Amino acid sequence: MTQPYPLLFQPEFKERVWGGRALEQFGLQIPEGHIGEGWMIADHPNGTTSVINGELKGQGLDQVREQFGKEWFGAKGFSEKNGRFPLLIKLLDCNDDLSVQVHPTDDYEGLPKGELGKTEMWYVLDAKPDAKIIYGLKEGVTREVMKEALENGTVMDSLQEVSVEAGDTFYIPAGTVHALCAGVVVAEIQQNSDTTYRLYDYNRPGLDGKPRELHIEDSLNVIAYEGSGATTMKTAGSAAGEWLQLAKSPYFIVEKGIVDGSWSLSTTPDSFTILVVCDGSGSIAWDGGSQDYKAGQCFLLPANLGQYELKGNATVLRSYLP
Structure with a gap:
């Protein structure tokens, strides 16, 4: 499986x-x-x-x-x-x-x-x-x-x-x-x-x-x-480790986050999560693996991924369904 x-x-x-x-x-x-x-x-x-x-x-x-x-x-x-x-x-x-x-x-x-x-x-x-x-x-x-x-x-x-x-x-x-x-x-x-x-x-x-x-x-x-x-x-000057909501529509919610070190997060059963890496680099860790990321990459996190951790120094956009 x-x-x-x-x-x-x-x-x-x-x-x-x-x-x-x-x-x-x-x-x-x-x-x-x-x-x-x-x-x-x-x-x-x-x-x-x-x-x-x-x-x-x-x-x-x-x-x-x-x-x-x-x-x-x-x-x-x-x-x-x-x-x-x-x-x-x-x-x-x-x-x-x-x-x-x-x-x-x-x-x-x-x-x-x-x-x-x-x-x-x-x-x-x-x-x-x-x-x-x-x-x-x-x-x-x-x-x-x-x-x-x-x-x-x-x-x-x-x-x-x-x-x-x-x-x-x-x-x-x-x-x-x-x-x-x-x-x-x-x-x-x-x-x-x-x-x-x-x-x-x-x-x-x-x-x-x-x-x-x-x-x-x-x-x-x-x-x-x-x-x-x-x-x-x-959105210049937003704080690390907090999500800043950029857009909310009937079709998507988009938030900006600054990764500085390590940030523990989680998906929900309602929706997949999309991460767009705007700048910087690091890795995504989850139960079962780790994946490096860098600016310009876009990841689709399944709704049932659960807990994950963003490590590194980066600016990311997080999108999911409302």
Whole structure:
């Protein structure tokens, strides 16, 4: 019988017109080209990660899920809509500006069959001086104002720009207009969805030299014009050995912790735990083994792992289901 242990996966890398080579700073072996996304823990038709450590090495997350069910993934550990793993964990390298975009809610009737909506959060791992993002609408922007701005090519005048630095957190509920801009590297925790509606893309060509598709009608339909509940916080200077809550949504809770020495923790039967190592290194110890960790790695801890200990010096994000 396979005993639960922290699972580490081979990332699925995605080339994007806005990507670069920054994920190499984590020691990741990335393919040639403009690599914008590392799907670190994924169970989606467009990318499924496979285990690279321990007894289950070589198995896809979908196979592990089907084999071990609620015992490993927790009572809440499955999407009710499609039975898959409910979250998608990514590292993003924004070497150039991303398109201005918005994501739908679970109940949007235009969603592809079996696809979820997309509420997400970002934790900024690295940011160049003067880096910024687009985050929400300016006051008083209605559907009519947005439609007119798109027709006139003045959409940027309707959007809020925010300066960012490492350690900043942004919670992005479905319906929030947003775009990461050049010079930031982020960890993204999101619903397990690959549905994005592009509102504006700076009139630039895609990787194939042709303009990328825009989704104007869908975007206008799903924007939360009255506000989506988006929140942001700066997290520099948080104390070691305490969890700081960064985001709480119906789909995930994300907390930041500083490991300094040794920290005893535990999983709960309700939910798996995901650990994203933002910086530093050390080891995870549990009843039955130990596993080294380093910056850029993302671990899936089964719900039935129980007691575990984080050792070393590191900043980690902990995510689980509410």
